[in-house]
Amino acid sequence: MNSRWQANKIGLINFWYYDEQEFSFIKGRMLLRGSNGSGKSVTMQSVVPLLLDGNMSPERLDPFGSRDRKMSSYLLEEDDEREERTGYLYLEFKRQESDTYLTVGMGIRARKGKPLDKWYFAIKDGSRIGKDFFLYKETSEKVTLSKRQLENQLKTGGEVFDRQVEYMEFINREIFGFETIEEYKEMIDLLIQLRTPKLSKDFKPSVINDILSNSLQPLYDEDLRPMSEAIENMDTMTSNLKSREEGRQAAGKIYRVYDKYNRLLLFEKAKNLDEGERELLTIKRQKSEAYTLLESCKEQVARLESEQMELDTKKKL
DNA sequence: GTTCCCTACAAATGGACCAC
DNA sequence: GTGGTCCATTTGTAGGGAAC
Numbered sequence: 001m002n003s004r005w006q007a008n009k010i011g012l013i014n015f016w017y018y019d020e021q022e023f024s025f026i027k028g029r030m031l032l033r034g035s036n037g038s039g040k041s042v043t044m045q046s047v048v049p050l051l052l053d054g055n056m057s058p059e060r061l062d063p064f065g066s067r068d069r070k071m072s073s074y075l076l077e078e079d080d081e082r083e084e085r086t087g088y089l090y091l092e093f094k095r096q097e098s099d100t101y102l103t104v105g106m107g108i109r110a111r112k113g114k115p116l117d118k119w120y121f122a123i124k125d126g127s128r129i130g131k132d133f134f135l136y137k138e139t140s141e142k143v144t145l146s147k148r149q150l151e152n153q154l155k156t157g158g159e160v161f162d163r164q165v166e167y168m169e170f171i172n173r174e175i176f177g178f179e180t181i182e183e184y185k186e187m188i189d190l191l192i193q194l195r196t197p198k199l200s201k202d203f204k205p206s207v208i209n210d211i212l213s214n215s216l217q218p219l220y221d222e223d224l225r226p227m228s229e230a231i232e233n234m235d236t237m238t239s240n241l242k243s244r245e246e247g248r249q250a251a252g253k254i255y256r257v258y259d260k261y262n263r264l265l266l267f268e269k270a271k272n273l274d275e276g277e278r279e280l281l282t283i284k285r286q287k288s289e290a291y292t293l294l295e296s297c298k299e300q301v302a303r304l305e306s307e308q309m310e311l312d313t314k315k316k317l
Numbered sequence: 318g319t320t321c322c323c324t325a326c327a328a329a330t331g332g333a334c335c336a337c
Numbered sequence: 338g339t340g341g342t343c344c345a346t347t348t349g350t351a352g353g354g355a356a357c
Contacts, residue, residue: 057327057351070326116327148341164328 005102005175008094010047013135014087014144015108016074022130051091052171053188054106054120054164071118075110084111086144088135092128093175101126104171107135107147119147120167122174125157 006028012018017039023030032040050056056071075085090105102124109117127133135150136142145153151160161167165181172184 055327118327162329 002100003096003098005093006096007048008092008101010051011090011092011105011129012047012087013089014075014085015089020136020142047089048091049188049191051089051105052191053168053185054118055168055188056108056116056118056164070116071108072110072116075108084109086110086146088144090129090135101128102174103127103129103133104167104175105129106167107145107150109146117147118164119150120161120164121150121154121158122161122167122170123154123158127157 007025007030009022009024010030011020011022013020023032034040075087076082086107086109088105088107090103092101092103094101102122104120104122106118106120111117123129123133129135133153136144137149147160154160159170161170168184169181172178172181176184176187178184178187
């Protein structure tokens with residue numbers, strides 16, 4: 001059985017202030033340290049959810065949930081001299097107990113005055129970005145791959161998605177395995193809620209209630225029915241168990257009385273048996289003595305008959 | 318506090334255009 | 338003719354503000 005996937009590293013190419021940067025996870029975890037405003041939240045808290053579902057909505061990109069900053073502004077600033085810029089974000093997963101890798105990510109092309117162009121990809125053959133797969137061509141300078149170049153580069157070793165929903169479904173299917181895409185979205189929403197900076201500032205039960213209400217799946221009657229039926233079954237089982245316990249205790253009392261009675265009967269029968277055996281021994285002994293006496297009498301009778309015959313013979317003479 | 322409306326943006330779709 | 342690119346339009350979503 002395959003072990004679980006863990007985030008192994010995250011990469012940014014030509015994105016925001018980064019030309020090419022990788023951040024490694026250790027056993028699926030990463031610690032970022034830096035002063036306020038140094039970009040920790042933007043780098044990780046915004047990029048990680050983005051890579052999990054590909055949703056580039058401005059409120060999703062801002063750790064504070066505002067819509068002040070669009071995805072395009074992470075590639076081209078307002079006063080940027082460049083006319084266009086193509087960047088890549090990727091997230092590499094690794095199985096816990098083997099060197100099996102899966103990388104997902106997205107390419108983003110921003111052009112001045114034009115809508116954002118984006119595409120999504122997955123590397124399924126185990127190739128690793130930065131080791132045996134590269135998202136740029138290196139001539140005199142590093143030039144990031146266009147969508148077409150990426151498709152040609154991936155060939156059969158991966159997949160390129162045009163639609164965000166296809167990318168999200170792929171990650172859910174390959175990495176998380178939620179039964180429905182809605183459940184996967186709810187998990188992402190919960191992640192977004194929990195990533196909120198300074199969450200602990202107003203850490204009140206009402207705030208927690210709001211967060212959970214907004215992020216967790218609502219329960220409908222159909223969801224609750226099996227649970228209520230299970231509770232009813234538990235009540236019935238408890239009642240049955242109680243009555244059976246009472247029956248067991250009553251049977252125990254009867255058993256103890258009968259056991260005492262049976263022991264008494266057994267004692268008397270054993271006593272009778274013992275006396276009978278003694279009497280039998282006495283009778284056997286008396287019988288033996290009688291046989292001995294009988295044999296003695298028979299010998300005496302035989303001897304007297306012999307003497308009588310001798311006397312009868314002498315008398316005739 | 319709730320509801321409604323407006324605005325902004327992303328996603329999706331389809332048509333026009335162009336190169337091969 | 339086919340495939341790729343660009344662009345316009347529609348739809349959906351979420352935030353913000355006004356009215357109640």
